[in-house]
Each structure stands twice: as structure tokens, then as C-alpha cells.
Amino acid sequence: MPTLTKLYSMEEAATHNKQDDCWVVIDGKVYDVTSYMDEHPGGDDVLLAVTGKDATDEFEDAGHSKTAIELMEKYFIGELDEASAPKMPELKIYKIDQPKDSVQKLVDLTKQYWVVPVSIITISVAVSVLFSRKN
Numbered sequence: 001m002p003t004l005t006k007l008y009s010m011e012e013a014a015t016h017n018k019q020d021d022c023w024v025v026i027d028g029k030v031y032d033v034t035s036y037m038d039e040h041p042g043g044d045d046v047l048l049a050v051t052g053k054d055a056t057d058e059f060e061d062a063g064h065s066k067t068a069i070e071l072m073e074k075y076f077i078g079e080l081d082e083a084s085a086p087k088m089p090e091l092k093i094y095k096i097d098q099p100k101d102s103v104q105k106l107v108d109l110t111k112q113y114w115v116v117p118v119s120i121i122t123i124s125v126a127v128s129v130l131f132s133r134k135n
């Protein structure tokens with residue numbers, strides 16, 4: 001027979017953030033640790049500090065033993081409704097302009113001011129044609 005797991009939104013879990021009513025969310029699972037607050041070897045303050053968010057990183061950073069992980073089952077009350085979990089912010093890709101070397105700068109300038117060399121060449125050709133006609 002399939003077991004029914006209750007789903008909780010992060011908003012709802014976040015309202016249980018007091019000494020006498022405390023839920024923590026670890027790895028998408030919701031735990032009511034109210035009755036464990038005084039016994040928790042890591043203290044009650046750390047549990048209170050992580051209410052309203054996914055505390056997986058903090059839980060793992062504390063390096064909990066196998067016994068601690070087994071003990072968690074006792075406080076399990078349901079799962080986090082993934083649709084309510086805050087989404088990862090979208091990554092934005094910015095183009096960072098690399099500093100250009102002098103040759104590249106010259107090429108860019110030439111592209112931008114192509115009129116200057118073209119005018120110089122045109123004038124030079126015109127002058128040389130005029131001179132050659134005079135002689």
C-alpha cells in the first residue's frame with residue numbers, strides 16, 4: 001500500500017520558527033524538531049537559525065553521524081512541496097571586454113576611420129595624375 005506523504009510549502013514551514021514550534025527543512029524533507037530543541041547536541045539556536053530555508057548545507061557542514069541521520073526519521077513530518085521552493089536565480093551572462101593589444105587597437109581604428117587612409121590615397125593618386133599630365 002502506498003504511503004501518503006504530506007507536502008508543505010516553504011512559506012508554511014517558515015512560520016514554525018520559534019523555540020516551542022520549530023520545523024527545519026533538510027534535503028527537501030520537513031522535520032518538526034520542537035521536542036528535540038533542548039536535546040540537540042548542536043544547540044537550539046542553530047535549529048532556529050535555519051528555519052524557513054533549506055538547511056541541507058548547514059546540516060552537512062556539521063558532519064552529523066549515522067546515528068543522527070537515523071534519529072531524523074523520528075521528527076520527519078512530510079516533504080517540501082518543490083513548487084513552493086524558491087527557484088535558483090537565473091544566471092546572467094555578461095560579456096567582459098578583454099584588454100586589446102596595440103595591433104588590435106590599430107585594426108579597430110582602421111576599421112572605424114577607414115575614410116582617412118582612403119582619402120589620403122585618393123588625394124595622392126589625384127595629385128600624381130595632375131603632375132604627370134603637366135610634365
Ligand code: HEM
Nearest residue numbers: 031041042046050055058059062063064065068071072075
Ligand atoms: C532533525 C534534524 C537534526 C537532528 C536529528 C540532529 C541531530 C544531531 C546529533 C545526534 C548530533 C550529535 C553529533 C552526531 O551524532 O552527529 C548533532 C550535532 C550537531 N548538529 Fe544536529 N541535528 C539536526 C539538525 C541540525 C541542523 C539543521 C543543524 C545546523 C543548522 C545542526 C547542527 C549541529 C551541530 C553544529 C552539531 C555539532 C555539535 C558539536 O559537535 O558540538 N543540526 N545533531
